[in-house]
Amino acid sequence: MKRRSAWLTAVGVLVTAVMLFPVYWMINVSLTSTSNMRKSPPNLIPIDGTLQGYAVVLHQQLPYLGTSLLIGLGTVAVTLVLAAPAGYSLAKLRPRGGGVLSFVLLIAQMIPAIVMAMGFYVIYLKLGLLNTVWGLIIADSTIAVPFGVLIFTAFMSRIPNELLQAARIDGAGTMRTFLSIVVPVSRNAVVTVSLFAFLWAWSDFLFANTLDGGGGLQPITLGIYAYIGNNNQQWNAIMATAVVASIPAAVLLVVAQRYVAAGVTSGAVKD
Amino acid sequence: MTAERFKTRSAVRHGDGAAQSAPSRARRARARRRAQLTAWGFIAPVLAYLGIFYAYPLYRNIDLSLRSYTLSSFITGDAPFAGLSNYISVVHSPTFAPALVNTAIFTFVSIAFQFAIGLALAVFFFKTFRLSGILRALFLVPWLLPLLVSASTWSWMLNSDSGIVNSFLQAVGLQPIDWLTSPKWALVAVLIANIWIGIPFNLVIMYSGLQSISPDIFEAAAIDGANGWQRFWRITFPLLRPVSAITLLLGLVYTLKVFDIIWIMTRGGPATASTTLAIWSYQLGFGSLLPDFSSAATVGNVLILIAVVFALVYIRARSRLETT
Numbered sequence: 001m002k003r004r005s006a007w008l009t010a011v012g013v014l015v016t017a018v019m020l021f022p023v024y025w026m027i028n029v030s031l032t033s034t035s036n037m038r039k040s041p042p043n044l045i046p047i048d049g050t051l052q053g054y055a056v057v058l059h060q061q062l063p064y065l066g067t068s069l070l071i072g073l074g075t076v077a078v079t080l081v082l083a084a085p086a087g088y089s090l091a092k093l094r095p096r097g098g099g100v101l102s103f104v105l106l107i108a109q110m111i112p113a114i115v116m117a118m119g120f121y122v123i124y125l126k127l128g129l130l131n132t133v134w135g136l137i138i139a140d141s142t143i144a145v146p147f148g149v150l151i152f153t154a155f156m157s158r159i160p161n162e163l164l165q166a167a168r169i170d171g172a173g174t175m176r177t178f179l180s181i182v183v184p185v186s187r188n189a190v191v192t193v194s195l196f197a198f199l200w201a202w203s204d205f206l207f208a209n210t211l212d213g214g215g216g217l218q219p220i221t222l223g224i225y226a227y228i229g230n231n232n233q234q235w236n237a238i239m240a241t242a243v244v245a246s247i248p249a250a251v252l253l254v255v256a257q258r259y260v261a262a263g264v265t266s267g268a269v270k271d
Numbered sequence: 272m273t274a275e276r277f278k279t280r281s282a283v284r285h286g287d288g289a290a291q292s293a294p295s296r297a298r299r300a301r302a303r304r305r306a307q308l309t310a311w312g313f314i315a316p317v318l319a320y321l322g323i324f325y326a327y328p329l330y331r332n333i334d335l336s337l338r339s340y341t342l343s344s345f346i347t348g349d350a351p352f353a354g355l356s357n358y359i360s361v362v363h364s365p366t367f368a369p370a371l372v373n374t375a376i377f378t379f380v381s382i383a384f385q386f387a388i389g390l391a392l393a394v395f396f397f398k399t400f401r402l403s404g405i406l407r408a409l410f411l412v413p414w415l416l417p418l419l420v421s422a423s424t425w426s427w428m429l430n431s432d433s434g435i436v437n438s439f440l441q442a443v444g445l446q447p448i449d450w451l452t453s454p455k456w457a458l459v460a461v462l463i464a465n466i467w468i469g470i471p472f473n474l475v476i477m478y479s480g481l482q483s484i485s486p487d488i489f490e491a492a493a494i495d496g497a498n499g500w501q502r503f504w505r506i507t508f509p510l511l512r513p514v515s516a517i518t519l520l521l522g523l524v525y526t527l528k529v530f531d532i533i534w535i536m537t538r539g540g541p542a543t544a545s546t547t548l549a550i551w552s553y554q555l556g557f558g559s560l561l562p563d564f565s566s567a568a569t570v571g572n573v574l575i576l577i578a579v580v581f582a583l584v585y586i587r588a589r590s591r592l593e594t595t
Contacts, residue, residue: 005399005401006400006401008395009400009401009402009403012395012396012400012402012406013402013406015395015406016409016410019409019410019413019467019470020409020412020413022413022424022425022428022467023412023413023416023424025424025427025428025435026420026424029424037433038432038433039433040432040433040438041438041441041442042433042435042438081316082317082320083317085314086313086314086316086317088313089310089311089312089313089314093306093309093310093313094306094310095310095311095314101314101317101318103586104321105321106582106586107579107582108321108325110524110528110578110579110581110582111325111329111575111578112527112528112530112549112552112571112574112575112578113528113530114528114549114552114553114571114574115328115329115332115571115572115574116325116328116329118328118331118332118556118567118571119327119328119329119330119331119332120324120328121557121564122331122335122564123327123328123331138324139324141324142324142325145317149317174309178313199415202417203416203418203419205417205418205419205531205535206530206531209557210553213557221417221419224419224420224423225419228423228426228535235427238423238427239423239424239427242419242420242423245419245420246416246417249412249416249417250412250415253408253412253415257408257411
């Protein structure tokens with residue numbers, strides 16, 4: 001039995017290694033010097049590696065990273081403020097027509113981003129929101145808000161009614177109950193929704209490219225895109241930027257892995 | 272509303288036997304109304320948001336597709352109504368057929384592989400062995416990376432001259448392939464990258480599906496002498512059917528929308544070899560110096576139409592799942 005388990009572990013490690021090879025390759029290329037970049041066959045490990053690429057990132061990409069951080073946090077704030085109360089209402093206050101709203105939210109998630117981008121472009125052009133961070137925060141939040149409402153609804157419907165009744169007997173109004181009971185109890189849902197909202201905003205390329213293509217403040221995805229488009233073939237710099245842009249994902253995976261799994265499954269699996 | 276309240280009050284004053292329960296009924300009705308008001312108050316922000324940032328852009332999109340907009344229409348603000356002529360010209364465009372076929376191939380092949388590999392991995396990781404949890408967590412990485420990062424990494428790996436994939440092919444004695452630049456392979460290249468990105472999602476969902484199956488069932492089957500293969504096809508797979516259906520449909524709707532990966536890797540090319548409807552729509556609207564928003568919006572709406580059809584299938588499947 002023990003030997004069989006060791007064998008399974010070996011297979012598991014192998015499969016995972018194959019799956020993660022592109023990630024390794026990204027790191028490897030980011031450390032390869034320009035003179036070795038076109039070598040055939042390529043070096044499998046960064047022999048006489050260089051931090052040249054990372055120096056370029058530090059030199060050129062910091063403003064982009066800052067903008068991405070700002071947009072990510074802004075999107076999280078917008079998403080939470082809109083989604084949490086709606087989720088509470090749908091889960092516990094039984095609004096008439098709430099089912100229709102849930103249905104609309106489900107459909108909303110299926111609208112292709114390219115279609116949203118076109119609509120936003122036309123509207124922003126008129127409002128002067130093109131190439132602004134605010135415009136991008138609003139556009140990015142459209143990815144996360146429907147998801148957020150559905151997660152909050154699913155989570156908050158599991159809060160025992162007795163808890164809310166106790167609050168009401170103690171004289172708390174609906175708002176007070178929401179803020180001092182429901183939100184603290186729903187901490188896990190708050191984390192899950194924030195995590196995904198941040199990650200989606202951080203990773204967004206389509207909205208950034210269409211709505212912020214000429215902006216003074218651009219997110220990191222446009223920073224990488226500009227490198228690729230320049231055709232300067234500085235692949236170590238491109239991959240170094242890619243590595244840096246992956247840091248939030250890595251951090252979230254380490255810190256909040258169970259929330260990630262919760263977010264993935266709650267959309268699809270009912271318990 | 273005031274009239275109603277007055278009526279109930281007068282009923283109270285008259286105080287005959289039948290009206291005995293009327294005041295409490297009225298109070299209850301008023302409380303219910305207030306509860307409804309509170310409930311909708313909590314929803315109001317999201318409702319306003321949906322109206323402004325979903326419905327209105329969608330409306331503008333439909334409006335665009337029914338007019339002939341040019342760049343100058345944005346300045347002058349006048350675009351002649353064109354009826355369905357944009358739709359007719361889109362369908363007759365030489366790009367329409369390849370884009371539709373590519374969208375179909377890209378979507379179905381992606382999903383088939385993502386699902387099969389994800390399910391196989393879920394079953395594998397469901398066995399208990401050392402490191403299983405950590406390895407499963409690591410599998411999430413491709414899914415969490417920004418799409419742009421994955422797409423650029425794959426572009427470089429599949430580069431004709433310096434890519435690691437071609438080095439590997441040559442090392443095992445095969446011919447190198449022009450992954451991103453030959454019409455025959457471009458779609459395959461973006462498919463490989465997209466399948467890689469989608470596996471974790473399928474793995475996680477199918478794994479949680481497995482967790483929801485009672486272990487007693489497997490035990491009973493094992494006692495009855497079913498081998499692993501039989502257990503999978505006779506027990507696991509049928510029990511996973513509801514979760515599978517939803518995973519597949521979610522995958523379908525998400526894959527239809529894929530833009531970043533294809534755009535970064537091939538820009539839909541060479542020619543139309545890897546152009547999907549989403550890519551085509553972008554090319555028309557933002558890809559050139561002469562944007563054609565009307566046609567772009569039209570293609571986008573065709574994409575929505577396809578997504579909605581599948582969405583309805585999804586919702587039907589979901590409600591059927593809820594009733595059983």
